[in-house]
Each structure stands twice: as C-alpha cells, then as structure tokens.
Amino acid sequence: MIPINKPLIDDQEVREVLSVLEEGALTNASLKGGRRIQDLEALLRDFLQVRHVVAVNSGTAALHASLLAAGIGEGDEVLLPSFTFVATANAVVAAGARPVFVDIKRDDYTMDIADLRRRITAKSRAVIPVHLYGHPCGMDGLLEVAGKHSLSVIEDACQSLGSTYKGKQTGTFGIMGCYSMYASKVITAGEGGAIATNDDSLADKLRMIRNHGMVEGYDTQIFGLNMRLPEICAAIAKVQMGKLAGLLEVRRGNANMMSDLLRDCGKVRIPQEGRDSRFNWYLYTVAIEDRDRVKSEMQANGIGTAVYYDPPVHQTPYYRTMAPETKLPETEWSAKHVLSLPVHSGVDEEGIHRIASALRAAVKSL
Ligand SMILES: Cc1ncc(COP(=O)(O)O)c(C=O)c1O
Incomplete structure (x- = not known):
C-alpha cells in the first residue's frame, strides 16, 4: 500500500530524541522554553526570514494563541474558509469569537476575495486565509481588503511550510x-506547531500565552494555557528542519512527474502553480467526477488516497447548527470532487507511475 503521507524518520531523529532522554530535560516551563525549542525556533526564523518564531504543541494551539494575542474574543467575527481542516474554525470558537465562512475559488481551493468582501460586517475583526494543500492564497487581494476594513490577518499555513507567494514564504504576510x-x-x-511574526509585542504575548500567561514563575499576567512543545518533539522537528529543502525537492519532482502523466487525461483536473505561487506540494489534489468510486478503485489497487475535506466545516453537525443557512457553492462542489494523491518523499518514480496508471484506469469508464 502506498500511504497518502508518511514521515521520513531515520537515525538522526532517533539519536536526537535519545539525547533528550539521556539529559532528562523533557520540558522547560521558562518563558523561552528548552534548548531544542530555541534551536527549532531559530531554524524556522531563518527559513521563514522573520523576526520571531514561537513553537507550540500543535497547529491548533498556534491558531488559538494567535487569536488570543490579537485580542480576538467575544462579540467578534472571524472570516475563514469552510474548506479547511476543522481546527481553523475550532480555534476561533475556542477564542470565544464567531466563525463566518467564506467561499473558495475552484481553481486552487483558496479563499475567494470577492466573497470575503461580501461577508464582512461591522463585527468582523480578523480573517484567516488558509493555504490549503500548500496552495498559497492570493495575498495581495486579501491584504488590500483586510487593510480597508481593519481586519487582522492571521494565516493558516499549517499545510504550507515552504510554499511561497511572490517569492515570500506563506505565513509571513499577516500579523501572524x-x-x-x-x-x-x-x-x-x-x-x-509554530507561530511566525515580525511584531515584537505579539511575540512577547505569544510566549506568555503558551505558558499560562506567566513570565517568571506563578505570575500570570494574561490569559494563557499550556501550549508548550515537549523537548522530544522539538528534537524531532529540529532534525527534520535540516531535511526540509530536500523533502520539498522530492515532492516537487514527484508532483511534476504526476502532472506529466496526467496532463492529457481530460477527465482529471490537475493542480497547477500560478505565476505568483510556488507550492510545497504537501498534497497533490485532483478534481474528478464520481470521486468516491475512483477512490475505492485506487484503494483496491493498493494506493492510499484521501479526501480533504468532505464534509466541509460548515456542513459538519456541530457547525451546521451554528449557521444552518450558510451556502458556499464552490466549497460544496469541491468537497464532492477533490481527491489527494501521494507525492511524499517515500514515493519513488515507479510509485508515481503506478498511481497515475491506476487513476487513468479508474477514470476511463467515466
Ligand atoms: C489547514 C489546517 N489548519 C490547522 C491544522 C491544525 O494543526 P494540528 O493538527 O497540528 O493541530 C491543520 C493540521 O492538521 C491543518 O491542515
């Protein structure tokens, strides 16, 4: 079976984790965090070319902490796509604000700026563009609208580490x-998880928020939670950072090969980089008719594909009750047609050929 995704772990991570265990410094509740946290933050700062990175224990915590640091809370509306992992919306609810769902563009599955404009109200305080599948959202248009309406921009770059828009890393356009x-x-x-920011005072707040709002000991100064990343996890990520450039290159090679093999197959809509965007190829997502049947046939052929996301967030039981009248036609179409294929670094050339052939065979009868 070729899985949809697979981490590339080798002796280097094992050695680094063992060194944490041998030292016995499993975590560090100081404002700055432990040694591996600080090393990881420095590597990310350098890669992203930002002033500050604050590591936390998940992408969900990164979003939650960012909303808290931006002062978003009760009575506020936050605009975000429904076509995302539910964490984006859950973080808004956790901060006490109301999520307002915005439709996407069918060509790259990122936020539709015209629809964003339509959904802004007097209560709108922030917008969360999601660089879904590693496809950068069109940040020029988004920043313009956000600026006009004084919305804080918090990017959800949880899937897009290494993707760029106009040569700049996704996740470095907004305030966080x-x-x-x-x-x-x-x-x-x-x-x-991690948060990138160029704002010194937001970085200070984020460090406090990840540590119960404390600065020195039990002196809680603002609201926070335990969002600390354990040293073992930081040790793994630190080693992985050293592999990032290579991993991105393999994904790009695999994605290009996949596109070459699928380009003339009219029934499959393949993902394409735009003039301004460079993907990290976290997911290679096609759109097809009769998606669920194709997915089962791929599965029977030993190929793990995945649907991200069906249902979209606004149609999940919890969020449906919140705003039952929400209609997002492009999101709803995409949820029924997308299928992600494996292009991770564990797939070799033969694997890509197998995946492409299986997909071509499955769509032949459509
Ligand atoms: C778009 C998006 N947002 C948020 C998250 C939340 O990240 P985590 O699973 O690390 O909490 C994820 C990851 O799963 C994601 O894909």
Whole structure:
C-alpha cells in the first residue's frame, strides 16, 4: 500500500530524541522554553526570514494563541474558509469569537476575495486565509481588503511550510502565521506547531500565552494555557528542519512527474502553480467526477488516497447548527470532487507511475 503521507524518520531523529532522554530535560516551563525549542525556533526564523518564531504543541494551539494575542474574543467575527481542516474554525470558537465562512475559488481551493468582501460586517475583526494543500492564497487581494476594513490577518499555513507567494514564504504576510508539525505534514515533530511574526509585542504575548500567561514563575499576567512543545518533539522537528529543502525537492519532482502523466487525461483536473505561487506540494489534489468510486478503485489497487475535506466545516453537525443557512457553492462542489494523491518523499518514480496508471484506469469508464 502506498500511504497518502508518511514521515521520513531515520537515525538522526532517533539519536536526537535519545539525547533528550539521556539529559532528562523533557520540558522547560521558562518563558523561552528548552534548548531544542530555541534551536527549532531559530531554524524556522531563518527559513521563514522573520523576526520571531514561537513553537507550540500543535497547529491548533498556534491558531488559538494567535487569536488570543490579537485580542480576538467575544462579540467578534472571524472570516475563514469552510474548506479547511476543522481546527481553523475550532480555534476561533475556542477564542470565544464567531466563525463566518467564506467561499473558495475552484481553481486552487483558496479563499475567494470577492466573497470575503461580501461577508464582512461591522463585527468582523480578523480573517484567516488558509493555504490549503500548500496552495498559497492570493495575498495581495486579501491584504488590500483586510487593510480597508481593519481586519487582522492571521494565516493558516499549517499545510504550507515552504510554499511561497511572490517569492515570500506563506505565513509571513499577516500579523501572524501558523504552522503545524503533525505527523503527516511536510516536516513533523509528531505533534507540534509554530507561530511566525515580525511584531515584537505579539511575540512577547505569544510566549506568555503558551505558558499560562506567566513570565517568571506563578505570575500570570494574561490569559494563557499550556501550549508548550515537549523537548522530544522539538528534537524531532529540529532534525527534520535540516531535511526540509530536500523533502520539498522530492515532492516537487514527484508532483511534476504526476502532472506529466496526467496532463492529457481530460477527465482529471490537475493542480497547477500560478505565476505568483510556488507550492510545497504537501498534497497533490485532483478534481474528478464520481470521486468516491475512483477512490475505492485506487484503494483496491493498493494506493492510499484521501479526501480533504468532505464534509466541509460548515456542513459538519456541530457547525451546521451554528449557521444552518450558510451556502458556499464552490466549497460544496469541491468537497464532492477533490481527491489527494501521494507525492511524499517515500514515493519513488515507479510509485508515481503506478498511481497515475491506476487513476487513468479508474477514470476511463467515466
Ligand atoms: C489547514 C489546517 N489548519 C490547522 C491544522 C491544525 O494543526 P494540528 O493538527 O497540528 O493541530 C491543520 C493540521 O492538521 C491543518 O491542515
């Protein structure tokens, strides 16, 4: 079976984790965090070219902490796509605000800026663009609208570490950008997350928020939670950072090969980079008719594909009750047609050929 995603772990991660265990410094509740946390933050700062990175224990925590740091709470509305992992919306609810769902564009599955404009109200305080599948959202248009309506921009770059828009890393356009290092992501900590910002005072707040609002001992100054990343997870992620450039290159090679093999297959809509965007190829997502049947046939052929996401967040039982009248036609179409194929670094050339052939065979009868 070729899985949809697989972390690339070798002796280097094992050695680094063992060194944490041998030292016995499993975590560190100081404001700055432990040695591996600080090392990981420095590596991310350098890669992203930002002033500050604050590591936390998940992408969800990164989003939650960012909303708290931006002062978003009760009575506020936060605009975000429904076509995302539910964590984006859950973080808004956790901060006490109301999520307002915005439709996407069918060509790259990122936020539709015209629809964003339509859904802004007097209560709108923030917008969370999601760089879904590693496809950068069109940040020029988004920043323009956000600026006009004084919305804080918090990017959900949980799937897009290494993707760029106009040559700049996704997650570095807004006041804060959030990353995930969950096991399936381009690099992993097992579980983990990080926030990038160029704002000194937000960075100070984020460090407090990840540590119950404390600065020195039990002196809680603002609201926070335990969002600390364990040193073992930071040790894994630190090693993974050293592999990031190579991992991105393999994904790009695999994605290009896949596109070459599928380009003339009219029934499959393949993902394409735009003039301004460079993907990290976290997911290679096609759109097809009769998606569920194709998915089962691929599964029977030993190929693990995945649907991200059906149902979309606004149609899940919890969120449906919140705003039952929400209609997002492009999101709803995408949820029924998308299928992600494996292009991770564990798939070799023969694997890509197998995946492409299986897909071509499955769609032949459509
Ligand atoms: C778009 C998006 N947002 C948020 C998250 C939340 O990240 P985590 O699973 O690390 O909490 C994820 C990851 O799963 C994601 O894909």
